[in-house]
Amino acid sequence: MKDFAIFWGCTIQTRFPFLEKSTRMVLDGFNLPYRDLDGFTCCPEKSLVNNVDHGLWVLTAARNIALLDKAGVDLVSPCTGCVSNLATVNSELHLSYKEKNNVNSILNEVGLEFKGKNKLRHLVPFFHDEVGIPSIKNKIVKPFNGMRIAIHYGCHMIRPSHSLKNDDPLEPKKFDNLIRAMGAESVQHMTKLMCCGQGLDRVDQHENALHFARLKLKELKTLKADAMALCCPSCYLQFDNNQFLMEKEGEKFGIPILYFTELLGLAMGYKPEDLGLDSHRTPATNFLEKWDRLNEELSQTTELNRQLEQGFGIAQHT
């Protein structure tokens, strides 16, 4: 596997360092060749920078990508927004020779050149495509069998598809495959692909942001999902923090919000507190208790099956 730089982005490092922790733990657990690269800035955030100055949005992203060209490494990020922004600029520059030249004439002044030769990937499709389901299954010591998990992909993990090219933009499968590989049921729901709506909080429309969070949380509560799984700090902020704020005002949802890396880490046998689960504002206590209980039952049947197999004297499916 080619070496890759991790692009943490502003939100994780500024607000949710525990998400960096769980990400590092699973990357280390799989012995993956990642490194931290000096020199990155904000990806930059599209809804902020591109709205005000498209050229600067392109230039800043191109500079981040040029750092990869210089170091000769791919990029993987646990933030959907970062990857989507970088990939969008990457494809825009590959399509326009003139624009690329203009960008490079400026980047040359700081000793960089945009080539866009390396892969830019989000952590979820990266695990699916590069690490692969079989290796992931091999690492699972405490599966989520019997747990009902609702996936929130997050728009920018998969869209715009002309730049990301990693899954079906309207009917993605990879996150589902990963959750199932950990033993859980992927609960299908109407709002599965609906935008989280966190962007509304960034334009001073808090009530509208809450409205979007409520739509999804209500549905998951009705469906009795045990947790929501996602892999984007913005979506995480929207559902963990805004759920907490709404519960404080008396609404009840009780849906723990778990990061992909936290789920994978748990299934690999890491302790919830080491993974940073105690930093969540919406507690995951019920989820963890049910999971413990199911695993106890599971280990009993596993033992019985082992005895049965011995009786037959031939290898059987477990």
Next chain:
Amino acid sequence: MLNLKLLEVCSKCGACYHICPSSLNMEGYDPRAVIKDIISGKHEKWLEHKSIWQCLECHYCLEICFQHYGFESAMTAMRTLAAKKGMTPPQVKRGWDMFIKTGRLGEPMASARKKLGLPEAAKSGSEDFKKIVKIYQESKKQILISKS
């Protein structure tokens, strides 16, 4: 970018309205009305309207659009025009100021990192960033870095 030819088609299509999460879930959000006004040269009133900031940039419209255009192109154009006139929501202004000053939207939390046992954060590229912003703003190239 605005493209009147594409917008003309939008005014007869409207397909993405039915998949757009903001249109479906927020009272009064309707890019079709904005597009109609752009075509007839009456877009001005939208610049101060909160609607144009309600597009979530989820790219749903882009994905289903047979022109690969999407409502979002019109909404982004309106936001950019509004920003040029200084009509941004306060939070956008704060975010922009911080971005231009530091190249980031916040700094890593050193104490929390230590507590979690995380290594020191990698160095930010803010110095080089500020250099290229300066060159960019001084040069005329800025008009050339744009989607054609």
